[in-house]
Amino acid sequence: MKTLRYRYILDRLFLSFLVINTIIVILPLLIMSSYVIVNGISALNLDLFTQELGSPTRAMQGQPTGLVHTMAGTLVVDIMALLFAIPVGLGTGILLSEYPDHILNPVLRIMNDTLNGMPAVLKGLLAFVLIVKPMGTFSGISGSAALAIVMLPIIARSTESALSIIPWSIREAGLALGLPRWRVVLSAIVPAARTGLITGFLIAFSRAAGEAAPLLFTSFGNNYLPKHWTGMFFGPVDTLPQRLYSLAISPYEHWHRMGWAAAIVLFGFVVISFVIAHLASGNNLQKKGNSR
Amino acid sequence: MKINTINYELLKKPISLIYRKPGDRIFLSMAVFLGISIVLLTIVMAFVLYGESKEAITRFGVLGFPLKAVWDPAINLEFGALTFIAGTLFTSIGALVLSFVPAVAIAIFTAEYAPRWLSVIVDNLVNLIAAVPSVVVGIWGIFVFTPWMRDCVYMPFFSWSTDNFPALVPLLGNPIGFGMSTATIILALMVLPYTAALTRDAIRLVPREQREASWALGATHREVILMAVLPYSRSGILAGVILSFGRAIGETMAVAMLIGNKNTLPFTLFGPGATMPSVIINEFREAVGNIHYSSLMAVGLALFAISLIVNLLAAWISRKFAFAGGQMV
Numbered sequence: 348m349k350t351l352r353y354r355y356i357l358d359r360l361f362l363s364f365l366v367i368n369t370i371i372v373i374l375p376l377l378i379m380s381s382y383v384i385v386n387g388i389s390a391l392n393l394d395l396f397t398q399e400l401g402s403p404t405r406a407m408q409g410q411p412t413g414l415v416h417t418m419a420g421t422l423v424v425d426i427m428a429l430l431f432a433i434p435v436g437l438g439t440g441i442l443l444s445e446y447p448d449h450i451l452n453p454v455l456r457i458m459n460d461t462l463n464g465m466p467a468v469l470k471g472l473l474a475f476v477l478i479v480k481p482m483g484t485f486s487g488i489s490g491s492a493a494l495a496i497v498m499l500p501i502i503a504r505s506t507e508s509a510l511s512i513i514p515w516s517i518r519e520a521g522l523a524l525g526l527p528r529w530r531v532v533l534s535a536i537v538p539a540a541r542t543g544l545i546t547g548f549l550i551a552f553s554r555a556a557g558e559a560a561p562l563l564f565t566s567f568g569n570n571y572l573p574k575h576w577t578g579m580f581f582g583p584v585d586t587l588p589q590r591l592y593s594l595a596i597s598p599y600e601h602w603h604r605m606g607w608a609a610a611i612v613l614f615g616f617v618v619i620s621f622v623i624a625h626l627a628s629g630n631n632l633q634k635k636g637n638s639r
Numbered sequence: 640m641k642i643n644t645i646n647y648e649l650l651k652k653p654i655s656l657i658y659r660k661p662g663d664r665i666f667l668s669m670a671v672f673l674g675i676s677i678v679l680l681t682i683v684m685a686f687v688l689y690g691e692s693k694e695a696i697t698r699f700g701v702l703g704f705p706l707k708a709v710w711d712p713a714i715n716l717e718f719g720a721l722t723f724i725a726g727t728l729f730t731s732i733g734a735l736v737l738s739f740v741p742a743v744a745i746a747i748f749t750a751e752y753a754p755r756w757l758s759v760i761v762d763n764l765v766n767l768i769a770a771v772p773s774v775v776v777g778i779w780g781i782f783v784f785t786p787w788m789r790d791c792v793y794m795p796f797f798s799w800s801t802d803n804f805p806a807l808v809p810l811l812g813n814p815i816g817f818g819m820s821t822a823t824i825i826l827a828l829m830v831l832p833y834t835a836a837l838t839r840d841a842i843r844l845v846p847r848e849q850r851e852a853s854w855a856l857g858a859t860h861r862e863v864i865l866m867a868v869l870p871y872s873r874s875g876i877l878a879g880v881i882l883s884f885g886r887a888i889g890e891t892m893a894v895a896m897l898i899g900n901k902n903t904l905p906f907t908l909f910g911p912g913a914t915m916p917s918v919i920i921n922e923f924r925e926a927v928g929n930i931h932y933s934s935l936m937a938v939g940l941a942l943f944a945i946s947l948i949v950n951l952l953a954a955w956i957s958r959k960f961a962f963a964g965g966q967m968v
Contacts, residue, residue: 354859362752368744369761369869372835373826376768379779386782438673446667451674455953458678464882464950465943466889468916469684472939473828476687496680503677527658529666559773560891560916564923588774592892595778603782610775621770626764 374416380614387611390604400570400585406601414609416572420584424487427557427580428494429548436499436551437544445518445532463500470496471561479565487584490566497558498551505547509540546627553620556615558579559588568593585612692937694929704934705941710902712922718934720915724738727914727942729906730823730894731887735834735880737827742834742883743876747864750842762839769832777896780825785897786882788824793909794820812907817899819912826892830883837882837957841875842868874956881953888946891916915942961965 354525398413406412439459443452474493479485513536521531537544567583568590578584587609594606656662689696695718696704745765749758793814800807812818845868852865869876869888899911901919904913913921915938926932 354862358861361864365744366750368741369748372745372768372828372831373761373764376764376771379783382779382783383775435673438670439677441671442667442674446670449671451671452676455678457951458681459788460948460954462681463952464885464889464953465681465684465946466891468889468891468919469688469939469943469946472691472919472936473680473687474682476691477683484866485833485843491670499677499680513814527666528663530658530662532666535674536780553770557770557774559772559774560920563920567924568868588772591774591778592896595774595781595896599669605959606778607782610778612773614775617770617775619920621767 357462363562365454383607383610383614386604390608391611395605395608399572400590400605402570403597403599403602404567406599406605412601412605414585414587414590414605416569417587417590417609418612419572420487420579421556421568421587422568423579424490424586425494426551426560427487428498428555429552431491431495432498432502432551433548436502437506437510439499439503440510441508441532441537443503444510445528445536452580458477459500459503459522462496466560467497467558467559471563471565474561474565482581484581485565485567485583487580487582488567490562490584490586492557493556493561497555497561501551501554505550506544509543509547510536512543513539542556542627543565546624549620549624553617553624555586557617559586559592562586562589563592576620645788673931681947685940685947688936688940688943692940694933695937697716698930699769701935704937708904710918712928712931714924715954716928716930718930718937720934720938722902723913723915723938724941724945725904725917726898726906726912727888727916727919727945729750729912730819730826730898730914731884733819733823734826734830735884737823738831738834739880740882742831742879743869745831745836746835746838746842747868748837751860751864751868759774765832768828773829773890773892775898776825776829777893779945780821780893785816785821786827789814798910799912810908812910814909815899815911817897817911818909819898819906822894822898822914825897826887826890828891829890830887833883833886834876834879837879838872841872843877844875845871874959878957880952881949881956885949885953886945888942888949889916895920915939932951 394411395413395415396418397415398411399416400412400414401410405566439455442449443455446452471493473496474489478489478492482489517535517539518531521535522528526534566586566589569585573579573582573584591606591609591613594602594609597603597606657665692872698735699718703719703738705720705724707717708721708725709715709717709719710722711717738877745761753761793816797808797811849867849871850863853863861941894914898913898917900913900917901911902913902918906907919935919939919942922931923935926935
């Protein structure tokens with residue numbers, strides 16, 4: 348029979364097994380981020396934020412090259428995507444949380460999760476067929492549309508959970524004042540859930556900002572700044588993740604170094620928004636705990 | 640007196656329509672419209688992919704396309720997706736197998752053993768793994784991980800097997816570093832947070848009584864976890880695994896950068912391969928001719944179908960799980 352001593356030894360072994368597994372998982376993350384930080388910082392310089400990329404010969408001849416067009420393009424495409432996604436995501440979230448008995452909700456919830464789980468490549472293909480093909484050219488707008496589809500389900504879900512935290516008594520108070528339901532939602536519920544909503548937007552934004560797959564055949568990429576500002580919307584635009592991919596698979600040493608620089612910019616952005624989002628939601632939870 | 644008359648006047652003033660029933664109707668119908676657009680997006684995606692891939696499907700057959708392992712965009716213009724379907728399934732299932740034990744272990748560690756501060760740190764680090772953009776993982780894979788794996792793992796193992804076990808060599812394939820095993824390991828790391836998160840939630844949902852009963856019977860901590868906690872949280876773990884599987888199928892950039900991109904069967908352990916997303920990413924921008932383009936869209940349609948099934952399955956299981964409060968058998 349198993350003695351007690353044997354079972355205690357097994358217990359210890361089990362705990363050490365768990366600890367070893369935890370370390371095995373965390374270690375690659377730490378190694379990877381240290382490589383990105385070390386290689387990225389050594390590759391960062393001022394040219395990166397002031398110059399265009401240009402042709403490969405430019406880098407080989409030692410002329411200054413940079414990614415200013417990429418950073419500008421990323422900002423334009425991502426912010427535009429957020430503007431596309433917020434109204435739809437917000438509306439869906441309101442429907443899910445404020446009208447819990449609505450007939451559409453069970454289907455909507457499942458379809459929303461399904462859309463969230465769909466590979467980002469397919470969202471890129473959809474935007475390609477619906478926007479790039481009729482327009483006849485790769486464009487910033489189509490990239491934004493593809494990213495908006497990536498953001499949408501995340502915003503809808505986070506809006507739903509942010510709104511459903513607000514107690515029903517607030518809604519009842521509003522209704523008792525004689526306000527119609529839409530006014531209660533817009534003037535009482537949405538402002539009260541502000542922090543949660545913005546956290547959700549931030550999470551969606553940082554998730555979409557790291558996606559390269561849908562952008563490769565929608566905003567396509569561009570080695571230069573567009574000649575006219577409308578080129579940012581109606582012409583091919585460079586974005587950070589897609590440029591990072593092109594730099595990493597290119598055969599040029601200089602471009603590899605710039606790839607690391609792009610990696611640290613992207614990594615830093617994602618980590619910062621991750622931390623902000625978690626601090627915000629953490630504060631929210633604390634406030635909720637205190638008010639009870 | 641005067642005050643009274645003013646109030647009376649105000650009451651007589653008609654209330655604007657948007658503050659009455661029509662306002663609410665308009666608001667609700669706007670919300671419904673926006674909600675329906677999300678449902679429509681998925682349906683439109685299916686139709687669009689089908690429409691664009693029609694040419695390939697009619698030419699190679701509904702079953703002929705996914706069951707044939709030819710990919711010849713240059714000479715005969717013949718296409719079949721079996722290679723990529725197999726590649727996706729191999730890498731995804733491999734990643735699930737690799738990540739399952741560490742994911743469950745990390746969930747048990749943070750939910751059961753670790754002090755609060757440590758479990759917060761570990762949880763956030765695991766979530767951060769999911770947040771790191773896949774291209775960043777890819778560039779690290781290309782310049783650091785792959786060379787290291789080639790020099791320290793694949794090459795020594797390959798030369799050992801050529802000396803001692805020659806029968807194994809064709810199974811191993813070229814140890815160039817970029818290949819199925821590299822992609823699978825990176826994929827395992829990238830999907831692990833999803834299994835870990837759902838397992839953690841499921842473990843935290845196990846009621847106190849369940850554990851206390853087990854403690855009272857004289858079980859050690861390990862026995863409590865293995866006999867009382869894990870069986871109870873089975874369905875949550877299953878939902879997490881399926882969700883991870885969905886992520887693994889769709890993971891594109893890191894896999895495309897590390898898998899080596901070889902469009903023919905058979906795959907070998909170390910040798911290069913290809914998956915459905917990776918072939919779309921690699922060839923879509925250079926697709927010449929309608930049939931190549933249409934075949935890539937058909938690969939997309941196959942990816943859509945698999946992903947849809949996996950996601951609906953995950954939704955079904957987690958709904959059932961949520962209703963039953965974790966007590967699903």
